[in-house]
Amino acid sequence: MHGRPRKSATPVDENASALKAAKIRSLQTQFLQNHHNNIYTKEALELNAKLLETNPEYMTAWNYRKLAFEHNLISQSDAEKADSDHIKSIIDEELRVVENALRTNFKSYGAWHHRKWVVSKGNSSTERELKLLNMFQKQDTRNFHAWNYRRFIAGLKNISDEKELQYTTDMINDNFSNYSAWHNRSVLLSNLLEKKAEGYFPKETFLTEEYEFVRNAVFTDPDDQSGWFYHLWLLDQTVKVDMPVMVSSWPPCDSDINLPVASEVKFPVVLYFNEPVEGISSHTVIVQIEDDVFKDITWSPLSTNKFGCGQAWVTHLSIPHEKFNFSKIYEVKIKSEDSRGITSLSGVPCSRPWSFAFRVSVKDVQPDEGQSFGRIMLTDESFCTIDTNLNKTNLLKSYFELKTSDDDQITSSKWKLEMIDNEIAHYRELLTWADCKIGKLTLARLLMAYDSMTSSATPIAHVEEVLQLYSELMKLDTPHQQYYKDEYSLVLLKQVTSSMESLLKHCWQYKSTPSSITGSICLRLNSLSLSRIGSIERLLWVQSLDLSHNQLHSIEGLEALQLLSCLNLSHNKLASFTALDPLRFLKSLKVLNVSHNEIGSHTIDTRRYQCSSPMSHTIDYDPKFEEFANGDAKLVNFWEAYTVFGGLNLMQLDIVGNVAVDERFVSFLVKLLHGLKWLDGEELH
Amino acid sequence: MGELATEKHTKYILQIEKKKDDNIESVLTEHLRINGAYWGLTTLDILGNLKAVEQEAVVSWVLSCQHESGGFGGNVGHDPHLLYTLSAIQILTLFNKTHILNIPKLTSYISALQNEDGSFSGDQYGEIDTRFSYLAICSLALLKSLDKINVEKAVKYIISCKNLDGGFGCTPGAESHAGQIFCCVGALAITGSLHYVDKDLLGWWLCERQVKSGGLNGRPEKLPDVCYSWWVLSSLIMIDRVGWIDKEKLVKFILECQDFENGGISDRPDDAVDVFHTYFGVAGLSLLEYPGLKPIDPAYALPVDVVNRIFLE
Numbered sequence: 001m002h003g004r005p006r007k008s009a010t011p012v013d014e015n016a017s018a019l020k021a022a023k024i025r026s027l028q029t030q031f032l033q034n035h036h037n038n039i040y041t042k043e044a045l046e047l048n049a050k051l052l053e054t055n056p057e058y059m060t061a062w063n064y065r066k067l068a069f070e071h072n073l074i075s076q077s078d079a080e081k082a083d084s085d086h087i088k089s090i091i092d093e094e095l096r097v098v099e100n101a102l103r104t105n106f107k108s109y110g111a112w113h114h115r116k117w118v119v120s121k122g123n124s125s126t127e128r129e130l131k132l133l134n135m136f137q138k139q140d141t142r143n144f145h146a147w148n149y150r151r152f153i154a155g156l157k158n159i160s161d162e163k164e165l166q167y168t169t170d171m172i173n174d175n176f177s178n179y180s181a182w183h184n185r186s187v188l189l190s191n192l193l194e195k196k197a198e199g200y201f202p203k204e205t206f207l208t209e210e211y212e213f214v215r216n217a218v219f220t221d222p223d224d225q226s227g228w229f230y231h232l233w234l235l236d237q238t239v240k241v242d243m244p245v246m247v248s249s250w251p252p253c254d255s256d257i258n259l260p261v262a263s264e265v266k267f268p269v270v271l272y273f274n275e276p277v278e279g280i281s282s283h284t285v286i287v288q289i290e291d292d293v294f295k296d297i298t299w300s301p302l303s304t305n306k307f308g309c310g311q312a313w314v315t316h317l318s319i320p321h322e323k324f325n326f327s328k329i330y331e332v333k334i335k336s337e338d339s340r341g342i343t344s345l346s347g348v349p350c351s352r353p354w355s356f357a358f359r360v361s362v363k364d365v366q367p368d369e370g371q372s373f374g375r376i377m378l379t380d381e382s383f384c385t386i387d388t389n390l391n392k393t394n395l396l397k398s399y400f401e402l403k404t405s406d407d408d409q410i411t412s413s414k415w416k417l418e419m420i421d422n423e424i425a426h427y428r429e430l431l432t433w434a435d436c437k438i439g440k441l442t443l444a445r446l447l448m449a450y451d452s453m454t455s456s457a458t459p460i461a462h463v464e465e466v467l468q469l470y471s472e473l474m475k476l477d478t479p480h481q482q483y484y485k486d487e488y489s490l491v492l493l494k495q496v497t498s499s500m501e502s503l504l505k506h507c508w509q510y511k512s513t514p515s516s517i518t519g520s521i522c523l524r525l526n527s528l529s530l531s532r533i534g535s536i537e538r539l540l541w542v543q544s545l546d547l548s549h550n551q552l553h554s555i556e557g558l559e560a561l562q563l564l565s566c567l568n569l570s571h572n573k574l575a576s577f578t579a580l581d582p583l584r585f586l587k588s589l590k591v592l593n594v595s596h597n598e599i600g601s602h603t604i605d606t607r608r609y610q611c612s613s614p615m616s617h618t619i620d621y622d623p624k625f626e627e628f629a630n631g632d633a634k635l636v637n638f639w640e641a642y643t644v645f646g647g648l649n650l651m652q653l654d655i656v657g658n659v660a661v662d663e664r665f666v667s668f669l670v671k672l673l674h675g676l677k678w679l680d681g682e683e684l685h
Numbered sequence: 686m687g688e689l690a691t692e693k694h695t696k697y698i699l700q701i702e703k704k705k706d707d708n709i710e711s712v713l714t715e716h717l718r719i720n721g722a723y724w725g726l727t728t729l730d731i732l733g734n735l736k737a738v739e740q741e742a743v744v745s746w747v748l749s750c751q752h753e754s755g756g757f758g759g760n761v762g763h764d765p766h767l768l769y770t771l772s773a774i775q776i777l778t779l780f781n782k783t784h785i786l787n788i789p790k791l792t793s794y795i796s797a798l799q800n801e802d803g804s805f806s807g808d809q810y811g812e813i814d815t816r817f818s819y820l821a822i823c824s825l826a827l828l829k830s831l832d833k834i835n836v837e838k839a840v841k842y843i844i845s846c847k848n849l850d851g852g853f854g855c856t857p858g859a860e861s862h863a864g865q866i867f868c869c870v871g872a873l874a875i876t877g878s879l880h881y882v883d884k885d886l887l888g889w890w891l892c893e894r895q896v897k898s899g900g901l902n903g904r905p906e907k908l909p910d911v912c913y914s915w916w917v918l919s920s921l922i923m924i925d926r927v928g929w930i931d932k933e934k935l936v937k938f939i940l941e942c943q944d945f946e947n948g949g950i951s952d953r954p955d956d957a958v959d960v961f962h963t964y965f966g967v968a969g970l971s972l973l974e975y976p977g978l979k980p981i982d983p984a985y986a987l988p989v990d991v992v993n994r995i996f997l998e
């Protein structure tokens with residue numbers, strides 16, 4: 001029931017209501033009898049029509065009409081069959097019943113579907129349907145049933161997209177506050193764009209007009225949401241690269257990496273794309289070490305879904321043992337073979353070929369077996385500032401000498417830049433007379449879009465202004481504060497990773513490099529109030545990462561950091577073991593600190609469907625778990641910890657300060673992580 | 686602002702069953718009585734009072750709604766439809782009684798409703814809607830029989846209903862609506878396919894459903910309504926963006942829609958209550974971690990312990 005006032009009924013009301021109830025009940029009973037006995041007489045149909053008029057939601061009654069319709073068509077005499085007027089009158093009767101039902105409730109799914117069903121039989125006039133629609137769409141301009149029916153009729157009767165587009169223009173000109181019309185406009189324009197219809201390709205002209213059209217709506221009443229999403233859609237249409245692009249890799253292009261050799265030389269290669277892709281395999285990507293092409297390479301997506309897609313993909317290469325030569329530098333080439341076989345999730349192929357090369361050398365290190373594993377401290381005192389003259393930063397440097405964007409794209413986007421620049425000017429103007437949230441938010445988005453199109457190499461120009469806008473939004477629109485905070489975090493990380501200089505400010509060096517973790521640089525992004533992680537494509541080199549004392553409730557994205565061996569996540573807002581799911585992909589992770597989070601403090605797990613679990617059919621339940629858990633197999637915490645930690649090779653773990661962690665849990669963990677040497681600062685034996 | 690009137694709501698739900706004959710609401714909703722039973726029983730379970738129900742009677746009544754085809758009708762003698770089939774399965778799941786079903790028959794009824802393009806019809810009369818995709822997928826998952834349908838095609842069809850705002854409609858091209866979004870996101874969650882959702886875009890649209898009063902609406906520029914506490918919240922939780930709304934304000938809005946005198950929750954403050962909004966209000970509060978309530982699973986719309994019992998064994 002919607003919109004009916006709460007009041008106690010008077011005796012008169014109650015009487016009337018009981019009377020009406022009895023009447024409907026009798027209609028229902030008689031109808032069901034007819035239905036069960038397949039009685040399709042005129043009287044039975046009239047009774048059914050009466051029932052549907054009082055209760056259009058009575059689904060079985062609509063089914064009955066369809067059966068009756070078919071029954072009566074089949075059983076008609078030859079003379080009737082030849083008489084097209086007779087068929088027409090049967091159809092008209094159905095349409096009349098639907099119309100009456102819709103007058104009772106124009107949101108009735110059953111009634112609208114019945115009309116579609118009847119009209120699909122042919123013999124109905126387009127005029128009549130459009131007239132009916134105009135009536136209902138005028139009465140309620142947002143009725144989505146009517147809009148759906150309109151799209152159905154337009155399809156059935158071949159009404160052109162251009163004509164329907166004009167209808168949305170008229171509706172919006174009538175009243176811009178009509179989200180349904182804006183929505184339909186986006187659908188029609190997408191069709192026209194896809195068809196490359198005249199006047200809609202290239203996009204430039206139509207985009208200019210649409211920006212102006214929606215600007216009028218937003219500027220008329222900035223608090224009305226009708227145009228907000230449409231504007232964001234236009235912005236996306238303007239800036240989006242229309243195919244997947246490989247944006248970063250480990251090792252980076254043209255870099256030199258130096259690997260310690262134990263028994264074999266093995267290293268990960270990570271491909272990072274601007275969006276999730278499918279189809280990375282030895283057929284689509286060629287890997288060549290020196291002159292040998294490696295045929296049987298398995299690429300895996302770094303993602304929890306099971307459909308073989310991901311934004312980051314990894315393979316592990318090894319230099320065959322017989323080829324070891326310590327004085328040699330191995331040239332490794334990775335290139336797309338059939339890049340059209342690599343597609344976005346919507347099936348758009350990555351049609352531009354790509355390739356990169358790097359050099360690998362091998363250094364002889366004595367294996368440190370038998371040595372004790374000292375606890376690694378991750379406090380301020382353990383670090384000192386980095387000496388930039390050392391060649392340790394060379395790798396980092398290769399990330400900022402990337403030539404990712406090619407020249408033809410830059411020239412082709414000149415009109416895009418102008419278009420966005422123009423929008424920026426308009427929204428700045430809006431903010432001079434209206435202190436509105438959509439003005440600030442749109443301006444922030446436009447500025448970031450502008451920067452992303454101009455600055456693949458140079459630092460971001462408008463970042464300070466954008467951060468300022470998000471700070472203002474947090475205060476202006478407190479209910480959605482967290483949304484702006486998350487956006488703020490992403491922009492901040494863009495800024496931090498935008499240049500080598502800014503990144504180096506956050507790089508520290510271990511005073512004494514622990515032998516158990518590789519690399520002596522730690523990227524310290526601690527205490528930045530980060531509520532979200534981003535710019536992963538600039539962090540693929542990171543081996544040691546400090547994210548402590550932030551406000552992270554998710555670490556999505558970290559799964560791509562395949563070199564990570566030491567990770568500090570203490571003092572964040574991670575609320576469940578499922579939030580740690582990305583760690584399952586980090587096979588080199590040795591040291592982990594998740595102490596002082598909120599694991600176990602919440603009854604609702606917001607990460608539950610973002611991780612692999614039997615509920616989402618992404619992994620099967622593992623009966624071996626019960627062995628491990630003993631009597632605690634019923635506890636979800638134990639199961640989740642089992643799936644996350646079960647595949648890790650941790651040597652040091654800090655997990656104290658979480659509600660889920662008690663004595664029983666700790667002994668479960670110790671059993672599960674048999675390589676563990678340190679737990680919460682205590683050495684295990 | 687009052688607190689949650691647990692006892693009153695329990696009483697309200699228990700008495701709906703008793704006075705079903707003489708009032709107009711129950712006559713007009715007779716065709717979906719099995720949905721009503723699911724809403725009522727799940728609410729009772731979340732409130733911790735499912736034991737107050739005569740389990741045997743409910744179970745045998747549910748079975749009497751089953752049609753010879755295997756599907757369930759909304760009431761005894763009504764035609765079967767996915768809308769009612771899921772409720773029947775959910776009720777039996779609550780009572781841990783799905784083993785009494787003829788599962789092969791039931792699952793073949795459901796899987797036969799999948800169309801060539803991956804979509805689902807609600808019944809043999811052919812209406813297609815992404816709601817039905819959710820109903821079929823959720824039903825089969827609860828019966829551990831997802832392999833009976835072409836999941837990949839089912840997912841592809843749902844994705845084809847994605848819109849400019851990141852939301853989903855009933856069919857390709859149809860406008861986004863919070864209820865529809867719950868169905869699509871739920872179906873994608875159950876099939877491990879949430880990577881197809883643009884979480885930031887959809888999350889922004891969903892969080893903007895919160896209006897000044899703290900309540901949530903189902904589409905832009907519409908009035909808030911308690912039922913959207915469920916549709917919007919569960920979707921936000923499944924895509925992990927629930928922090929983007931003001932939870933306290935929403936709790937306040939739901940509590941204000943209670944009928945403190947006779948129990949039950951309505952769509953908006955001071956409107957007439959019904960079991961539908963009572964369920965969505967209480968389930969919404971559960972998603973908001975209101976103290977004393979059993980947590981509910983956002984995808985299967987059943988208490989978390991019930992879902993865990995099925996999948997973690």
Ligand SMILES: [Zn+2]
Nearest residue numbers: 910911912952
């Ligand atoms: Zn409602």
